Amino acid sequence: MSEAKKMSRNDKLRHDRLTFYKDDIDKIDKLLAEFLRLSGAKSALLIDKEGHLVTKRGEIKTIDIDTISALVAGSFAATKEMARLLGEEEFTAMYHQGERDNIQLGLVGDRTLLTILFDDRTTVGMVRLYANETAKKLADIFKSTMGRQHESPDLGADYGTNAKKSLDKLFD
Amino acid sequence: MVQINFALKEVNCKIVFYGPGMSGKTTNLEIVHEKAPEENKGELTSISTDGDRTLFFDFMPLDLGNVAGMRTKFQLYTVPGQVYYNSTRKLVLQGVDGVIFVADSDAEKMSENIESYQNLIENLQEYGKDIRELPHVIQYNKRDHANAMSVEDMDSQLNKFGVPTFEAVAYRGEGVFPTLKTLAGMVLESIDRMDRGGKRAPAAEPARATQKVGKPAAAPAPRVAAPASTQRPSSPKSAGSNRAAAAPSMATARPSARGKAPVAANPRPAAAPMRTSTAGKPALSQNRRQAQPVARVPARRASGGLALVITLSVLLVGAAAGVVYFFMGSNLS
The missing domain is CATH 3.40.50.300 (P-loop containing nucleotide triphosphate hydrolases)
Structure with missing residues (x-):
């Protein structure tokens, strides 16, 4: 492969990945904490469309975050397909109602989902009202960080070597 | 991704x-x-x-x-x-x-x-x-x-x-x-x-x-x-x-799985969990991380280093001149 092609491939890899820096997560966490205070919801998770957690706030100690993130992303992807069949690009919000707990999902920007868990201490109307406001503010943060997505993340020179050692340890 | x-x-x-x-x-x-x-x-x-x-x-x-x-x-x-x-x-x-x-x-x-x-x-x-x-x-x-x-x-x-x-x-x-x-x-x-x-x-x-x-x-x-x-x-x-x-x-x-035994119609083990398994509760997600600042090493600035060398040189020359002056003054007196 030529050097030019290698570079373009690296560029593509950098473009495809999602990188979150602590400064940005601090801003997001602050917004989510304010949202929880105003809406009365139990917890808020920000998840990327591939089902990886970005950050979380609220009462979430007993929840299996990895699994719920994967399922939320999966269900959202499924509704996107439904929307496409109806001629919509995608549905931007979803709501799951339970006897005690409920989930409100909303798209933030192009690549993340705001997942809100709430119970009967508040109402779906309150949650949606403040969720929409929060989603707009979060989208603004993502816009401002877009340029940084194309930088090379500094995982450290030892990452590759250590990763191989960890794989040996796990699989052998 | x-x-x-x-x-x-x-x-x-x-x-x-x-x-x-x-x-x-x-x-x-x-x-x-x-x-x-x-x-x-x-x-x-x-x-x-x-x-x-x-x-x-x-x-x-x-x-x-x-x-x-x-x-x-x-x-x-x-x-x-x-x-x-x-x-x-x-x-x-x-x-x-x-x-x-x-x-x-x-x-x-x-x-x-x-x-x-x-x-x-x-x-x-x-x-x-x-x-x-x-x-x-x-x-x-x-x-x-x-x-x-x-x-x-x-x-x-x-x-x-x-x-x-x-x-x-x-x-x-x-x-x-x-x-x-x-x-x-x-x-x-x-x-x-x-x-x-x-x-x-x-x-x-x-x-x-x-x-x-x-x-x-x-x-x-x-x-x-x-x-x-x-x-x-x-x-x-x-x-x-x-x-x-x-x-x-x-x-x-390739692993050495070359043996040719009769085949089951469905290779899944009968007792295999197909629904959500309860084994292996995730040790992955339990309030385990405190966010740490991202340390970024600043680029070394050559101009800053040069200024430091010049400053030290001037101080050394000044100190040497002071010592010479002191001894010369002592001898004269």
């Missing part, structure tokens, strides 16, 4: 088991879940029909642990293999970082294997991905089938891009971990390459561009090797096989 989260100090990757219906994708995941250390695995969740056929996907998180200060996790998914579930299969592929294609070794299933592999290529294309640039490996499962094709024949019909291949009898656990380990290594290699961003010496780049698949002398062992006794070079390939851009090695690694 890879998610790098410096606040949580996490790297997350998505790996998908792909292949035709009943080829053993879910069985692979069940074996990984069964055999992975407790502290490294989360729950196995299946969205399946009453007949234990995967409806949407199976999912389990696998935690590699702390790698150079970053907790590295793989999210493992399977897709529904049946032809008419293509829309959901495509959804699971979204943002994939690596694919394990599980092929059925039964000669009668080869057309389904080829169709499914072609379907993988097309579905990736819909996400703007070229399979030649995506880390992927092929597992020839059900090697114990009485009607199993030879590996050479499967290679020639299926392995268009000369990627690493593995023989497996998944329900017995044979070949499952070597397959996953190699693919995981390829995914991490791609992250490391992305991290380098072409800035470091290309020596660490896999020497794939110059390798000639099918010439054993030129084919090094896989970077993340399967048991040495089971490796062997891949069979001669077509001209297109040296395009396997994502493969760190063109060598074929």
